[in-house]
Each structure stands twice: as C-alpha cells, then as structure tokens.
Amino acid sequence: MAMTKSQRRTAYAAMRYFLLTIWLLIVAFPIFWMVSTSFKPDREWFAWPPVYISENATLQNYLAVWADVEGHSVDEQTGEIKTYAQSLQRPWVALGNSALISFIATTLSVLFGSVLAYGVSRYQILSEGRMFQLLMLRMVPPIVLVAPISIWYSALGLLDTVTGLVILYFLTTLPYAVWMSKSFIDEVPREMEQAAEILGASRWRTIWEVVLPLVRSGLVATFLFILILTWSEYLLALLLSKAQVVTLPVELSKYQGSTEGRVYGRQAALSVGITLPLIVVGLIIRKHLARGFSFGMVRR
Amino acid sequence: MTADTTMNAEPAPRRGNSREATRAQGVKRFKWTVLTPLMALMIFILLPAFLLQGYFSFFSFSIFDAGDDPSFLSYFRASTWVGLDLWADAFSDDKFGYAIIRSLLFSTGVTTGCFLLGFGLALLMYRPFRGQGVYYIFFILPMLTVPIVIAYTGEMILYQNGPLNDIIGMVTGTRSEVQFLYNQQAALTTIGLLEIWNWTPFSFIIMMAGLAALPKEPQEAAQILGASRWRIFWEVQLPLLRPVILLALILRFLESMAEFPKTWGLLQGGPGSATETIPVYIFINAWQFFDLSYGAVLSYLVLFMMVAIVMSAIWLLRREKKSLDEMYQASPEES
Numbered sequence: 001m002a003m004t005k006s007q008r009r010t011a012y013a014a015m016r017y018f019l020l021t022i023w024l025l026i027v028a029f030p031i032f033w034m035v036s037t038s039f040k041p042d043r044e045w046f047a048w049p050p051v052y053i054s055e056n057a058t059l060q061n062y063l064a065v066w067a068d069v070e071g072h073s074v075d076e077q078t079g080e081i082k083t084y085a086q087s088l089q090r091p092w093v094a095l096g097n098s099a100l101i102s103f104i105a106t107t108l109s110v111l112f113g114s115v116l117a118y119g120v121s122r123y124q125i126l127s128e129g130r131m132f133q134l135l136m137l138r139m140v141p142p143i144v145l146v147a148p149i150s151i152w153y154s155a156l157g158l159l160d161t162v163t164g165l166v167i168l169y170f171l172t173t174l175p176y177a178v179w180m181s182k183s184f185i186d187e188v189p190r191e192m193e194q195a196a197e198i199l200g201a202s203r204w205r206t207i208w209e210v211v212l213p214l215v216r217s218g219l220v221a222t223f224l225f226i227l228i229l230t231w232s233e234y235l236l237a238l239l240l241s242k243a244q245v246v247t248l249p250v251e252l253s254k255y256q257g258s259t260e261g262r263v264y265g266r267q268a269a270l271s272v273g274i275t276l277p278l279i280v281v282g283l284i285i286r287k288h289l290a291r292g293f294s295f296g297m298v299r300r
Numbered sequence: 301m302t303a304d305t306t307m308n309a310e311p312a313p314r315r316g317n318s319r320e321a322t323r324a325q326g327v328k329r330f331k332w333t334v335l336t337p338l339m340a341l342m343i344f345i346l347l348p349a350f351l352l353q354g355y356f357s358f359f360s361f362s363i364f365d366a367g368d369d370p371s372f373l374s375y376f377r378a379s380t381w382v383g384l385d386l387w388a389d390a391f392s393d394d395k396f397g398y399a400i401i402r403s404l405l406f407s408t409g410v411t412t413g414c415f416l417l418g419f420g421l422a423l424l425m426y427r428p429f430r431g432q433g434v435y436y437i438f439f440i441l442p443m444l445t446v447p448i449v450i451a452y453t454g455e456m457i458l459y460q461n462g463p464l465n466d467i468i469g470m471v472t473g474t475r476s477e478v479q480f481l482y483n484q485q486a487a488l489t490t491i492g493l494l495e496i497w498n499w500t501p502f503s504f505i506i507m508m509a510g511l512a513a514l515p516k517e518p519q520e521a522a523q524i525l526g527a528s529r530w531r532i533f534w535e536v537q538l539p540l541l542r543p544v545i546l547l548a549l550i551l552r553f554l555e556s557m558a559e560f561p562k563t564w565g566l567l568q569g570g571p572g573s574a575t576e577t578i579p580v581y582i583f584i585n586a587w588q589f590f591d592l593s594y595g596a597v598l599s600y601l602v603l604f605m606m607v608a609i610v611m612s613a614i615w616l617l618r619r620e621k622k623s624l625d626e627m628y629q630a631s632p633e634e635s
Binding site: 013016017019020023024026027028029030031033034037046048049050052112115116119123125126128129132133135136139140141142143144145147148149151152154155167168170171174203228231232234235239248249252253255264267268271274275278279281282283286289290291293294295296297298 | 326327330331334335337338341342345346348349350352353356372375417421424425429431435436437438439440441442443444445446447448449450452453454456457461462463466497502505506508509510513543544547551554557558560561565578579582583586587592595596599600602603606607610613614617618620621624
C-alpha cells in the first residue's frame, strides 16, 4: 500500500518530532535534576524511590551556599570544608575570582586577538601556516606542561595569583579569539579603512575607530564565546591555585571532597549558580557559536 | 628616512616608490608591535617551563626531596642525575601504555558518538519547521554547562539509588541496580557517555552551519535529473560537507584526549585503574605521588605524541581549506 506524497511528508514530520523530543528529554533531564535537587531538603537527596519534584521545596541549600546561613569553615592545609561553624562566604569569593580572572583574560584575548586578526586579514602579518600553528596553543592538552609551569610560576611568584591564571587563559584562548574575530573582520569592506587612511587617520586610529566598531557585534560574540571557555576551565585553576585564588569550578570540587559526606543539595545549589550565567551568555550568542569553531571552513 | 607610519594630515606629495616603501615599513612595524607581546609571553612563560621539564626528566626530583626549603633553587639542589633511567621506565610502564590505549579508545568512541548524534540531529533540523528555535536552544544547553558540574550532577543521577536506575526500573518493570560508576567494566563507558552528552551540541552546531551553508544549485540539479533523496545525500551533500565533517571530528577528538574534569572529578582514575586516561595518569604521578620527574617524562612523551597528532590534523585541515578556497575563487558570484 503506497503512501501518497503528503502522507509521507506527515509521517516524516511525526518521526522528526518524535526523535527530537527523545533527545530533548535526554538533554533536559540532567539540568532538570540539578535544579530540582537544589530545592530538596536534605532527607530527600538520597531518598528511594528518588524524589523528582520535591513537595517540601526549600531555599535552604541556596541560603547555606550563597548566603551562608549555616556557615562553614575550611581546613587551611587541605582546603577541605570541615565544619559548618564559621561564616566565610567562600562561594562569593570564588565567584569574584572567577569573574575577575575570566573577564580580564577574555578582554585581553579578544582585544589582542582582534588586532592580530586585523593584521592577518589586511596585511597577512601571519601566514596561513602560522595561523594554523597558533592552534597548537589550544590543541595540545595543558596537562603536559602544567607541572613545570607550576614550578616556574613559583619561582616568578605567579603561583596562586590572578595574573598567573590570566596569562595562561589568555594564551590558551587566543587561537579561538584570533580565528573567530578574523571571520568577522574578513567580512568588513575595506573602503571604510581606505577612506579613513586618506583622511589622515593613523593605523591604530583606523583600527580603534573604524574597523573594530564595525565588527562590534562580532566582537561581543567572540568575547562571550571565550568567556564560556575561561569560566568553566578546571585543570589549570585546580593545579595553579592553592588557597588564595580559588575559582568556582574548583570551589565546587571541594564540596565533593567534603568530610561531611555527600552534600548533593548544596552542590546542586552551587552548580546552578555556576551554570546560570553561562546559559544566559550562550543563548545570547547562539547564532554565532558555530563561527567560534569553524576556522574559516564554513562559508556563508 | 625614518619610518613615518602615521599619515600626515596634508597629503605629502611623494613619489610612488617611496610611498610604497614607507607603507611596507609601516606594516612591518605594526606587525612587530602586535607580535612582540605574544612572543614575549611564549619565551618567558612557556619556553622556560618546557626547558625545566627537560631538566627534571634527567634529574630525579620529588617534592619530598626539597625538605623544608620549598624555594625554587632547592628543587635543583635536591635533584639527582639519573640520565635516561626514567625514560626507560616510561617505555616499560604497562600502566602508561594502557592509559594511552584507554585515551585513544575513549576519544575515538566519544568522537564517533558525538558526530553521529550531532550530524543526525542536524539533518533532522536544518530545514525550517515549527519549533526549530526551541529545539535548538535546548540542544545547545549541555555545551553551556560547566564540565565539573556535569561530573557531579552525573553522579547524582547515576548512583545506585539514583533516578536513572529508577527510570530503567519503571520501563523494564523490575528493580534495576546497575553500578554505572563503581564498576571496572562500565566506568570508562559511563564517562564517555557523559562526555558525549556534554559535547554533542558542538558537532551539532558545526554540522548545522555546514548544512545551512551548502550551495543549493547542485542539489536542485540532481533533483531535476531524478536522483533519489538518498543518492543526493550520499553523492552530492556528503562530499560537499567533507571539510566541515573533518573539522568536527578532529576538534572533538583532540578535546576529548585532554578531558580531565569529568574523569577526575567523578572517579579519580578508579575503580582500580579503569579510568586512568593520559591526563589522569600524568596527574596521579606528578600530583599524587609527587614524582615530578616521572611526570615530566610522561608529559614529554605525551607532548611529542600530541604534537604529532595535532600537526597531522592541521595538515589535513589546511588541505581542506585550500581546496575550499580554490572552489570559492572559481565561482564568481561569491563576494
């Protein structure tokens, strides 16, 4: 029994919605679980059967983590959270560190990267081969150099400092910054710059006042894209910071090692705080995400 | 004549040649102004680290050797020459060998999984339909979730009395008690599935962009010639997508070779050594056993291996990009 064309089309559409909805559930469930757990009172964290949506929803976890109602202290030697006695506001300190480090590193990376990208786009100051070699900074796993870097940093006094992490975040995100902003700069017609040049503007002035403003929205996208990378970085932050400069992902991992046992509700409340800014940022630039990774391979 | 990079307000009546020369000089100066800071960072931060790593791979040193004096110079005083001993150790270290194999298997599996899922979803979604935007927003969420958060949320979901076993139980009608994590056979696969969950959006967005950018004419031509949809996909779309596919595969493979937060955050290489991938194994040696020198040797070997892999990846990408550039130069309507 042959289907007519319109029947086939309906069947295809139905199948598409079915498959996409299955994946949607798979994608949404862990995020739902994180949010749901963050509102559960402690007796429901490990309950069997698991509690999906708590009927006794509480803000206790958020208050404990972010407002530090209970308070907790930290073992100075191991950095572990030991008791819930003192008020230290650690998550806020970590949030401050994370924000500071990722904003500085991202700003530097995008500013420097876009000027470099301009040079490559207009004057080929790096050959295409060199542009691809730049990718090495990102593609070689950081674990292979982080041990000697920590020694060298301790000699330079950069260990456990904001500057130390900023330098490495700058270097490891630079390839993406250059490639992504270049994809925007390539699209700007050169007539404007030539006009500025004829009017007597210096090269730097042309860059600051003509070229970069023209690609403003592209640079914002690049900025947010790199912010995502630096905000969620874990390995370097874990190994190059001890006690002074703890970032949010590292702070979260201290809850896991907590001697109090598993504190799922608290972890979830902190996780929501870490993830929320990224989701907002990511959704703002969702149309540009592909560019960040495409290295000139996707033409439009 | 000194380099006069800034154009004067009044146009200087110069001969063409000397203007060209000034311009070239200006570009050169601009080039070095931009590149110097970058090179300075590489020379003062990365190069010394690279050399230190070399030193400690021949001079054995563990943090314990430094004793009470944790200063930089004490590291050198406390280290002893061992020549190639540590290198020989690394080559006969079975655990290291297994870590490499594990990482390669892990990355291959993850890359394949992410690609098939991402490409499949992109094929279902790239033509406009009602609800496309909503699905798209949901589908990119995992990529925007911090990896270490995924690790810990994963644990909440996967532990024996967690919701996943509950859901499996509801579907099958029996009590399910699968150990997803603390089980030698399953652990690495579980981490792999979390990694696939995390990064399928990456393959998905790249393939969406690739499909959206495909030129329409060849497909229309094939349609007019009476080719089936299936044939159009295999013989028209797929070849055109080759550069994008390659990009999605290569980047994903390299990133999962470096995966650390989930593997470490969840299982610290365990149970047994079931999840000792390359990064975890180096971490355990250098930071848990404090054996900096052995860690340095392992790091060097992995560095060489990864540089070789990245170089061939770059070579492949460049070749694709070149053919792409030629193709677009040939078609005049491209601006």
